[in-house]
Amino acid sequence: MKTDEMYTAGEKETLHTSLDRHRDAVLWKLQGLDDEQLRRPMTPSGTNLLGLVKHLASVEYAWFVASFGGEVEPLWFDPSTDDDLTVGPDETTRQIIDFYGRARAAADTVITERPLDALGRPDWRDHSVSLRWVLVHMIEETARHAGHMDIVRELIDGATGDHPRAAGTA
Numbered sequence: 587m588k589t590d591e592m593y594t595a596g597e598k599e600t601l602h603t604s605l606d607r608h609r610d611a612v613l614w615k616l617q618g619l620d621d622e623q624l625r626r627p628m629t630p631s632g633t634n635l636l637g638l639v640k641h642l643a644s645v646e647y648a649w650f651v652a653s654f655g656g657e658v659e660p661l662w663f664d665p666s667t668d669d670d671l672t673v674g675p676d677e678t679t680r681q682i683i684d685f686y687g688r689a690r691a692a693a694d695t696v697i698t699e700r701p702l703d704a705l706g707r708p709d710w711r712d713h714s715v716s717l718r719w720v721l722v723h724m725i726e727e728t729a730r731h732a733g734h735m736d737i738v739r740e741l742i743d744g745a746t747g748d749h750p751r752a753a754g755t756a
Contacts, residue, residue: 598702601721602694608728609690611748612642613683615735619742621679628738635738637671638731640682643689644670645727649720650693653706659688666710697721 595603616624616635624636644665647658663669673682702718740746
């Protein structure tokens with residue numbers, strides 16, 4: 587969506603564009619770092635950039651795809667534990683980034699094919715949720731973790747912001 591169209595789009599397009607903006611910031615936070623930096627725990631709890639991406643992929647699949655009856659790819663970890671926030675030595679950076687891309691594409695299919703009032707039912711909840719609610723929730727979730735990633739990235743190499751800056755701008 588063009589920038590000028592974004593400001594007058596309908597509700598669904600506005601929500602989806604907002605989610606995409608935060609998703610893009612998540613991926614931008616990884617750019618220019620080596621594998622060690624992406625995995626480096628930067629908090630006492632072990633938070634690292636790649637673990638946050640793995641978690642976001644897991645929750646995109648759960649909230650958008652599984653909740654609305656879609657097919658989630660077989661997972662190699664238990665998403666009901668903190669396994670989705672950790673990256674093992676056998677997991678590659680490419681594997682995690684590709685996993686996020688597939689989860690994002692699967693979620694986008696659900697968003698595109700269903701109306702905002704469509705109801706889904708997460709298997710871990712005792713009530714239904716609307717696609718509208720899931721979009722708002724995932725904007726919050728992604729923005730929250732993009733903020734964590736901003737702090738982690740700043741601690742690693744001093745880079746800040748939510749998107750690349752044009753040369754000569756602040």
